[in-house]
Amino acid sequence: MGFENFVKLMKSYFGVEAEEYPQNHTAKTYLFKIKPEHIREVAKLLKENGFDFFHTLAPVDYSPKGRGLELNYFFENVEERIWILIKTEIPLDNPEIDSLHDIYPSLEACEREEWEKFGIFFKGHPRLKPLLLDDTLQGRWVLRKSYIPEPHRK
Numbered sequence: 001m002g003f004e005n006f007v008k009l010m011k012s013y014f015g016v017e018a019e020e021y022p023q024n025h026t027a028k029t030y031l032f033k034i035k036p037e038h039i040r041e042v043a044k045l046l047k048e049n050g051f052d053f054f055h056t057l058a059p060v061d062y063s064p065k066g067r068g069l070e071l072n073y074f075f076e077n078v079e080e081r082i083w084i085l086i087k088t089e090i091p092l093d094n095p096e097i098d099s100l101h102d103i104y105p106s107l108e109a110c111e112r113e114e115w116e117k118f119g120i121f122f123k124g125h126p127r128l129k130p131l132l133l134d135d136t137l138q139g140r141w142v143l144r145k146s147y148i149p150e151p152h153r154k
Contacts, residue, residue, distance in 0.1 A: 003030075003082050006049040013045075014038055021085055027076065029083040036071075036088045036097045043073075043103045051075040051084055054104040057111065059118050061092075061145045068092045069118060073100075090120070099125040117143040
């Protein structure tokens, strides 16, 4: 099972190929670009094929380039020392995607943080409540490129 099986399933189910993604660590990293509606199916395949460790969720706002929000999910198969980077893109005017908190519980806090900072709605998440920012910044989406900070002191 593991990586080879996952690559075959990704190609047969979703028609996507693995791209080697150079990193500065000893584990190999592979990139898959998927449609956002496939995120739950892909996460389940990862989990079933030995990618049991979720590292991080990193959104990027590409709106100045005429695109939406790119979501970068990093997973690892610790035994095989292989990382998988899953990239998907959602529109800025309707930034929502299915939650993965029930497949990878460590994503619960990550999804809350990205909801709070980027305004990404994670469908099915049980607690999209403030995690880091104070009340004055709620709903301001402080990591979007369109955010204009107000002076804190005079």
